[in-house]
Amino acid sequence: MRSAGAALCTPARSRPRPRTRSCHTTRPNRRRPGVPRAPLPAHERQVFRSGHPASRALPAGRGADTHRVAPTLDLIVQPRVAATASLAADRLLLAEAARTQQGVLRVFELEGEVLSLGRYHLAPPPVPGGAVQRWRRHSGGRAFPAGEGFLGLSLVLSHRSAIVGDDPFALAPEQVMNRYVRGILEGLRLVGVAAFYPGRDLVTVDGRPLGLVAFEVDRAGALLFEAIVANGRDPSVLPGLLERADPGGLVTAAMLTPDAVTSIHRVRGGALGVDELAESLRRGYEERLAVTFQRRDFSAEETRGLEAAAIEENSGASWLGQRVPRAELDRHGSITTQLGVLEAHFALDGDRIREIVFAGDFIANSLAIERLERELRGAPAEAGAVEAVTRAIFGRPDNFLLGAGPLRTVADAVARGLPP
Template sequence: MTGPAIQYRVLDAIAPEAELALVRALLTGAEAGPDGPPLLTVARLAGEGIALGAHQRAATALASPHPEPVLRRLSGGRVSRYGAGQVSVCLIVPDIHALTGAFTVDRVINRAVRGVLKALNALGLNALYGGRDVATVTRRPVALLGMEGRVDGVSLFQAVIGLERVAAPEPGWVAVPPPAGMGGAPWAALSELRPGLTFGALADALLKGYADATGRDLAAAPGPAPDGLPAPASADGGHAWSAPLPVPIGLLEAGVTLDGGALADVALRGDFITTSAALDALAAALRGLPPERDAVGRAVDRVFAADAPHGIMGLTSLAVIRDAVLDAAGRYRKMEACAHGGGM
């Protein structure tokens, strides 16, 4: 793969909020198309905290007590630690189809994680990606993976790597414990598997790993970093929420509002990995439909069909989305009845 050089930034001991704001600004401002340069940030995080995946609701994903602050990554997936001891690797690709061909979430992660795998293997660590949202070393999970994407093909891949501390949260902090490795192997920090490994050595290996994986040259990002963008405010107010439904990657839930008995707004939340563009397309496809099994099921199938421009990782059946939407719609009707004095 040839094209513009990868523009990289290595950030040492950056506050998680500042790193997330910077990556948000880079993703928002990235130039789409084959002439845009890939953007790579490798950041050693500072401080304490945990981060929700892009599509999780704190009320469902977290248990009490849990560390503060609670942040939100741009990439989908599960809760991660997000502070001292973790390294956040973010690759922004301006033309995802040039990297992966036909778009699917699993293909994006499979291709984009290769720079991480090359880096870890170059450091003498036997790194593998077996699928879904975890990279392992000698069967032990060491990194949590996710992605985000714009409708024009600009996409973000993120790996949260445990350097001095594991990337996974403590099981008691979350509603669904983090996945174990093969044979139940526990999560590991890289410094446990390769004592003495420094952030500098890891960052150098990651830069070379991505250059090798993409066939691109490396160039330090020109000029000062752009001003960070704050996280947008949640738009989930006023929804009725379904019961959380189990899926292979964790939990999935839907939030619904109705207007005249038809679906008005539908928000899909949970531990899955997809793009904001896909969730916007789902909401648009469902808007105005009756909350009925066949109508909702057909719309969900169209949005996430095999030949559609959107994908979702972490489900074995799209029927769970339909079922969550219908459950939430029923709960919204009950909310309306209570508000108008109709009782439960």
């Protein structure tokens, strides 16, 4: 069954395959009319580890340049874009940022109904004739609705601390989302939406989820900060999208009800156009991060390249299919985490790990996860060995694992899949 993440303890609906849940009821928890909504728990009002709420001043971090000239970023607005073309656009912009140091803010809306999967979810098999697109983000995190009625945002920078200084590690990993979500909060405030970042991966209004944030740092060190904001529709459509795109219940998710979430439409009494929201976000980022913007569009050559990349993705489905269920990985352990669940799918060769794939709702740089899975191949199949490899990898300042709790969680997930 779909499991509820720690940030939203809404009971999960029954599914064919059991999942560990952070709640202990099996029926939807429908709040009675007139009963006040419970406040967000204190631990949910904190960011990863020991960070600070985004509404408060956060130290720039070591290596920050307080006299730095405000950078000028490109602003690209795409009121309607295909999901595969959007993925290709982010790949292109990441490569450009690493090569030229030019940052970009891209604001867009995907075509159609879209189920947005995190980078590390196992992709469910295609549903014949299904109208819901399955779209794997570059960043990790939980599943979330996207497409028509949801605003997408991609902030691409040459490295994760590019706004505050030249040192890529000036911002600790747990500070990155706190820093770059500020432009979104200010942009929403400008259109009358009092949004808040309580920490982890959600943006809320009065404790109700409005949007999702996550980030990736690629092999070249370039940053992609991603956000999805509910505009004309709200996150309560997620269960319906999952029923249609993942009837087998492979992807775990919190079961969101309409009274537990919100949208720009609900707050303001009407949705906003993509161009209008892009303008408010531009102003928000200029105000909160002291940057400026220059409007640009993709060139004809870039557009042709993006179209070709989208066609290749549709034909081969290589990006979506990078993580799928594999019959040979016959051992499975899972553990409930801050964002949902962390799963280990693996096979043994005697007392050693032959092959392993991690899946779930965590946020991590892809290079670190690739290295973790590679270095665990052939490692002893016991928690101490797994934890030692995990700590060695994530002890490096360029690597991060957020939303999974202590690093010991990785070893615990593997241990739960070992034979008795």
